[in-house]
Amino acid sequence: MKSPSSGPGPDPAVPAPGTGxxxxxxxxxxxxxxxxxxxxxxxxxxxxxxxxxxxxxxxxxxxxxxxxxxxxxxxxxxxxxxxxxxxxxxxxxxxxxxxxxxxxxxxxxxxxxxxxxxxxxxxxxxxxxxxxxxxxxxxxxxxxxxxxxxxxxxxxxxxxxxxxxxxxxxLVTVDWRLALLAVVPLALGVLLFRRAMSGAAAQMAEFGAALGRISAAAVEFATGIAVFKSFGRGGKAHERFVRATEGFADFFSGWVRATLVSSTAAVLVVAPAVVLLLLTAVGAVFVTQGWTTGAELVPFLLLGPAVAAPMGVVGPRIQQIRAGQxxxxxxxxxxxxxxxPEPATPALPDGHHISLRGVSFSYDGHTDVLDGVDLDLAPGTVTALVGPSGSGKSTLASLLPRFHDVTAGTVTLGGADLRDIPATELYRRVGFVLQDVRLLRASVADNIRLGRPDATDEEVERCARAARIHDRVTALPDGYATELGTAVTLSGGEAQRLSIARALLADAPVLVLDEATAYADPHSEALIQDALSALAAGRTLLVIAHRLSTIRSADRIVVLEDGRVTEQGGHDALLAAGGRYAALWDAQGSPDDVREGSAR
CATH class of the missing domain: 1.20.1560.10 (ABC transporter type 1, transmembrane domain)
Structure with missing residues (x-):
């Protein structure tokens, strides 16, 4: 097993845990x-x-x-x-x-x-x-x-x-007795506030959970109303939402009732008007009894309420301090x-041949998601990964653009270990198009230019045409200058084609495709397949496929089960073998039931 190259040390401004x-x-x-x-x-x-x-x-x-x-x-x-x-x-x-x-x-x-x-x-x-x-x-x-x-x-x-x-x-220097009286509201406020806050941690946790239930029920209500109505059960659509809100109301009412007396009393005893009334009444007795003078009472009326003032604002300040912590x-x-980790001694790949030898990977350090995978991706070929859900397809594909480093074994590109290739060099050679496309709140042209920021307008348009998205872009209010994420949004299939245009502009010789047509309607899927054909030309492709009809003409189909390669070969050979791939093919229906397609 090759150890990852040592990278830069931890940020000195961030203290290491467990070191005092x-x-x-x-x-x-x-x-x-x-x-x-x-x-x-x-x-x-x-x-x-x-x-x-x-x-x-x-x-x-x-x-x-x-x-x-x-x-x-x-x-x-x-x-x-x-x-x-x-x-x-x-x-x-x-x-x-x-x-x-x-x-x-x-x-x-x-x-x-x-x-x-x-x-x-x-x-x-x-x-x-x-x-x-x-x-x-x-x-x-x-x-x-x-x-x-x-x-x-x-x-x-x-x-x-x-x-x-x-x-x-x-105030103590003026009259220590009245000064002690000014402290009484503060002491009472502290005691009452502590009583009101007893068990607050558990209550706050339940408060957050109750709000979460309301949020989940609201989303379900908003997204599921059409389904309920289509079956004539529109009146039932809001029941879970109502139950969640009623449950929150019951919980909150109970919490308020349990703390109402003590919390209200804590606020009242330190209120300036109450403190002033207390000092005025007692001070008047002191003056009439000759224990103090009217002039000596004045500072207590002016400053007495300030002594208890901290308790009046302690609640919000404590919450803000906790939020900051x-x-x-x-x-x-x-x-x-x-x-x-960045390599201590960088290496540059010689060519674009990808080799995986003895590759194992674990997310938690205990359970292997991949176990002893050996695989070669020859330049200019299409390799498809298939297998049941949870077999490790996405994990294996994520190793090529170095989303993760292997736990054991090596992944090499052009003879160089991926861990020894500087990130900027790696991403010039390995690109990817994922299911979940992320578009920036920027113009269409700038979103495509993420693949190559110095690209000209003509190059951006050429790649958009090849990705079958040009016509949609020109129909937008400002064409390629239209800002996405505001009043203009693209459908899933359109966003996918935009990401393909981005990958075309980047011109990486190795591409990873993660079921690029998963969320597309039939019309968009046809356009995406055409765009992928343009994208695949002359490149090394690793394709994650769920619809087997889309990869039947791949150069090699690799079947993964429980993190291991159990079968690999061409479509016809794997069908003839009658193994796991043949079972998956039969489970998805005959070729006449699905759209014929190609990963090329």
Missing amino acids: APPPLRALAAPVRGRLALAVGLQAVAALAGVVPFIAVSLLADRLTDRVPAEADTLWPLVVLACAAGLVALVCGTAAGALAHVADNDLQLTLRRRLARHVGRLPLGRLTEKGTGEVKQAVQDDVGALHTLFAHTLLDVVAVLTAPVLALAY AAAVRITELLDAPTL
């Missing part, structure tokens, strides 16, 4: 940690400065209510202090927000560039297995969640935690995904 590395959130924020720390400091100064005007007003009230008339010289410094502190709070708060947003913008750019570079180095098989949803979530949704955390939530948390500390410290974990997992 910092948590994902802290590791991702490392490039902007200094600026975020400065923003946090500025926000703390702004929050503290925001309390000073209230303290100054309290001192002014004390001076103005003194029996001895206050002199202007003793009042104006407090006025100046209040104004200056308000200005500092405004300047520092604005600077903190601007700095946090600039740092976050740089972080988003850095993360998206890292993700783009890393995804470009991932094995294509990983992307086809998990789809593009994981990449979209990381690049768009998760990076957006970090924006909310770093640019907004972080500063909000600093503000709501810093200001109450100074407020409480000042989860996003950081997902981004880190994607960045930690192993990339396709």
Whole structure:
């Protein structure tokens, strides 16, 4: 067994798991940690400065209510202090927000560039297995969640935690008894909030599952309504959707009822109006009993509600912090995904002969999907892979464009191991047309030019004609300049022919075709077969076929069963042998029942 060539080491910006590395959130924020720390400091100064005007007003009230008339010289410094502190709070708060947003913008750019570079180095098989949803979530949704955390939530948390500390410290110096009273709503809010949040993890999991059931039922309702109506059961079509929504309503109502009292009480006891009412009532008693003065009560009425303020916003902030932490974990997992190893000593193929020797492959490292496959694909020939579902056809075909690396054995192109061929060189020589065609939100011409970005308009049109898609393109509003993915969409067969035009333009000498006509209607299938005939001319083809009539004239038909080659040869010879291929042929009907076709 040949070991894969060693490639570049892991991204140094991403800590390796199990090495005492910092948590994902802290590791991702490392490039902007200094600026975020400065923003946090500025926000703390702004929050503290925001309390000073209230303290100054309290001192002014004390001076103005003194029996001895206050002199202007003793009042104006407090006025100046209040104004200056308000200005500092405004300047520092604005600077903190601007700095946090600039740092976050740089972080988003850095993360998206890292993700783009890393995804470009991932094995294509990983992307086809998990789809593009994981990449979209990381690049768009998760990076957006970090924006909310770093640019907004972080500063909000600093503000709501810093200001109450100074407020409480000042209130203690005025009257420690009323200061303790101001802390009571905060303590009650913490206790009630903890009671309301008990068991929240399990409830949130059920909440997500219930929403998932509604989504699935809604899709089923939308896609299946025609079938129900065609059998006269239109009234039954929405039953599962209604059951799902009713189940969600019952669950959510029960959850709300169980937490309603404690969650509502947690919000009420820290509400500014409630805190102010409590301090006013008790403060009035203190004043009438002579335990404090009216002037000394003023700071409690101004700053008391701020002491309990953090509990009023703790719920949403905790949720945003958790969302940011989860996003950081997902981004880190994607960045930690192993990339396709690049060869230490690159090799270039000599010719286009493909050879598989002793090839085995496993997705999980335990169960072999392919086991000891030996196969040769001679230049200019068509080799078809057939076999029952799950036999390993798609897996075997995915090894040629190196969607995966073999677990054991070797795959060579022109005598060079695929693992030793640089990726750019490999994809100049090996192309593929898959069942699930992905088109970009770009013009038709640009979608075709993915095969060769420097191609001229004439070359693009020539390949479109050969792929039997030119007439459809010219019927679009702007012809080849029409942007796909907006108001214009192509059918499955049309998209398939567009991908064939792309492959023609790339002009790779080796092609892998994964049942290119699987989703086409009869008319589109005929056009696709004509396009494939143009595409196959002079190239080495490996074709995955489910409809055996389309590959009966292939140079070699290879039958796979349980990851092993059990038969190979021409169509007539395999029929005469009466083995697995003959059974598959008979199961699909006689040649008169299916459209005669060719992979050429």
